[in-house]
Amino acid sequence: MSASIGANTRSLIQRDSSSVWHPFTQQSLWPTDDPMVVDRAEGMYFWDTDGNQFLDGVSSLWVNVHGHSVPEINDAITQQLNRLDHTTFLGLTHEPGIQLAERLLETAPDGLSKVFYAGDGSSAVEAALKMAYQAHVQRGEIRPLYLHVAEGYHGDTLGSVSVGGIDLFHDKYRPLLLTTAMVSSPGLMQSGQDREQRASQVLQEMRALLEESGDQVSALVIEPLVQAAGGMLTHDVSFVQGARKLCDEFNVLLICDEVATGVGRTGRMWAVEHAGIQPDMITCGKGVTGGYLPLSAVLVAEPVYEAFLGSATSGRTFYHGHSYTANPLSCAAAIANLDLMSERETVAHAALVGERMAESLRPLAAHEGVKEIRQIGTMTGIEVESVKDRTGFAVCQEARRNGVWVRPLGDVVVLMPPLAIENSELDLLTSVVSDAVDTVVR
Ligand SMILES: Cc1ncc(COP(=O)(O)O)c(C=O)c1O
Structure with a gap:
């Protein structure tokens, strides 16, 4: 620990070490790493x-x-707090939840028409994976396989880990996970390869997998343009474009995980805009609330949504949700964030x-x-x-x-x-x- 550390800080660190377990942290090193x-x-x-x-x-x-x-976001949360702190979103609705969905869809690529709220990035990915599987089932096809990309990261719940590709984080859990097939990372060039050649090589791998078992695959999950947690590995737009084409050819749903890349990080609102494609689902989180409160969402294309419509007894309902789905305070922060983003x-x-x-x-x-x-x-x-x-x-x-x-x-x-x-x-x-x-x- 540094010499200038005060008594209050020292005491907080001691209390922290005796009662808290931090994420992604080797706790045996933590107290000596100058927290x-x-x-x-x-x-x-x-x-x-x-x-x-x-x-x-x-x-x-x-x-x-x-x-x-930020005064505008602070005010929006405070005003919301004084009006409605929280209610369930199961069987109820509220204006902040409605307004945020409208605002997100205004920014989204064409074809995405519904917003399903979740809590963190991982839970958005989890929801998207289940939606993809169920949508196929309800169209008469059982497709229990997911396609994903080496060095990908989609969160820490078991579904998200299943479509992850970072050995350090994911390998231990493999015996517990969903059935998947993985292609190489388009961001890890082999010697002498340029980015386009690498993209094309990985797309060929993907085609081979799809030709073998495409009728078993519910969805392909990618991080468009940047595999962030994989080490900010970047790839050519042709990879995203080619992935879209293959998904169309083999009737596989394309889930673009924009939890990291979305909401402006790549210099566009959504990274898929660089590639000019329409995903079947975008998962987003992180920056949606401006970094204030947890909220994530799956932006869904209409045909996927329609696969869930039916009578009360049709069994087509998406039985999935969380206690704090569409928390009004998070929604208010997100609306204020999006307002500021467009004003500024x-x-x-x-x-x-x-x-x-x-x-x-x-x-x-x-x-x-x-x-x-x-x-x-x-x-x-x-x-x-x-x-x-x-x-x-x-x-x-x-x-x-x-x-x-x-x-x-x-x-x-x-x-x-x-x-x-x-x-x-x-x-x-x-x-x-x-x-x-x-x-x-x-
Ligand atoms: C692309 C991507 N998806 C999902 C997640 C998981 O999000 P969360 O940590 O909010 O669960 C992350 C987190 O870094 C991410 O980068």
């Missing part, structure tokens, strides 16, 4: 309990859009943020300690050479000493600032991280 206790946040910054200020370089794990403590043209701003980041990081790409910088829009991964145990973590700790908070995925240092970040803050982010890489990876 940060966050006290408050405003704009692009947050402060720890010792008063130190940090730039939020990963949007509080890829969720924040306009910064923290946040998606166009995010595209500019991406361009400036690419420019500022160009010198770093030539650094001998950097293997590759991958980026689409504001989603950026700096893969560093492994020079010691947990090199990526060491780079992030060095950045933290200089007032910037970023988090690694192994030896990939991720930069994903709030979309509304201004130039001076962005320059601070890229310069501190560049210096941190230089200090740690020499």
Whole structure:
């Protein structure tokens, strides 16, 4: 722990260590890894309990859009709180839930016409997988297989893990999971291959699988353009376009998981817009509420929805939902977030943020300690050479000493600032991280 740590912080860390189990955290290392206790946040910054200020370089794990403590979103939540805190969405409805669905569909690609709410990204993916299977059953076909992509990540519930492809996170659970078939990652080029060739090779793999057992496959699940948790692996749009064509040919539903890429992160509202395709379902979460409250959703194409219509006794109902489905406070935050995004043209701003980041990081790409910088829009991964145990973590700790908070995925240092970040803050982010890489990876 650092020497400047105050008595209050020390006590909180001790209490934390004796009662809390953190996600994605090796608890035996946690107390000695200089844990940060966050006290408050405003704009692009947050402060720890010792008063130190940090730039939020990963949007509080890829969720924040306009910064923290945004007056318009704070007001929307407060007003909603004073009117309706929560009711079930099972057999009831409310205006924030209706309005948010309308707003999401206004932004969505053509053909998506219904919104099914869930809680976190994982639960949206879970719902989409079940929907895809049931839709086929109700059209008279049993298709118990899912197709997915190596290095993909779709969350931590067992259905989402089934369509994941990151050994570190998913391998242990394989005996428990749904039946799937996996194609290679279109973002992992083989030597001499360009991005288009790689996309075409993986599409051929996909075709071979579909020719063999396409009539068993309910859905293909992809992260369009960026496999985020896989290390910000980016691929060519032709992969997404080719996947759409194959799904059409083999009557397989295409689920585009935009939990990470959606809501402006790639410089478009939805990553599929880069490819100009219409998915059968988009799963979204994270940035929908501006990074304030949990809420996710599946945006569904009309033919999928129609497969669920029937009489009360038809057995066609989607028996799936959660206690806090469409929580009105989350909906109010999301509506305020989308309002601000359209007023401030946040998606166009995010595209500019991406361009400036690419420019500022160009010198770093030539650094001998950097293997590759991958980026689409504001989603950026700096893969560093492994020079010691947990090199990526060491780079992030060095950045933290200089007032910037970023988090690694192994030896990939991720930069994903709030979309509304201004130039001076962005320059601070890229310069501190560049210096941190230089200090740690020499
Ligand atoms: C593409 C993708 N899908 C699903 C998830 C899971 O979302 P959540 O952590 O909200 O369950 C994530 C989380 O990072 C993600 O990146």
